[in-house]
Amino acid sequence: MAVRVKICGIRDRIGLDAACAAGADWIGFVFFGRSPRHVTPDVAGELARGMMSAGPQRIGLFVRPTDDEIRTVLDHVPLDGLQIYDDGPRAAAIRARFGLPVWQAAGIAAAADLPRNCAVEGLVIESRAPAGSDRPGGNAHAFDWTLTKGWQAPVPWLLAGGLTPDNVQRAIDQSGARAVDVSSGVESAPGVKSAALIHAFVQAARGAP
């Protein structure tokens, strides 16, 4: 089966239309105020409601959110899943509370960091944030992709962190990932998605020349 692709940090029609046209499997909206990709529930809601039902699934990204924050977003934005930066028990509680599939993000620096069990639907395996960053992801920072090669993943997972059109095929080969997630690597400036880079990334991930 083709490698599946998530384009994260969608904030406008240019990025959304490019991700849909390229055949992305998921798009992500970032509801974290310290991200250059932060989007308001109103804007995300308008974008999400304009999407075709056959298009990518819509994932909402939250960093240590309260239930009220998630509820406010869900009141405005039709989402198909939640990407959560928090610990395992909290991610499982969010899944139970809102009844949506949850992907828990895990920052990896060594093989010992790879989760052995999981109470949610998926994992986003990405590099641990570099020192000095004020956000746990979206840092254009890669980790050693060979760490995941022999890992027995407890649930389906996505590879993320520092992926670009130029390195994504090598990252897939080295990691064994069957799904990838990108934000910075398809932007012309922080928070500004490039239609050409989105197209190139999806093509490269799927093995097209």
Ligand SMILES: O=C(O)c1ccccc1N[C@@H]1O[C@H](COP(=O)(O)O)[C@@H](O)[C@H]1O
């Ligand atoms: O994109 C962000 O700004 C962001 C902010 C806070 C947490 C996660 C964020 N993005 C996620 O980080 C990874 C990798 O991003 P990048 O390609 O290295 O920029 C990916 O899962 C994004 O969804």
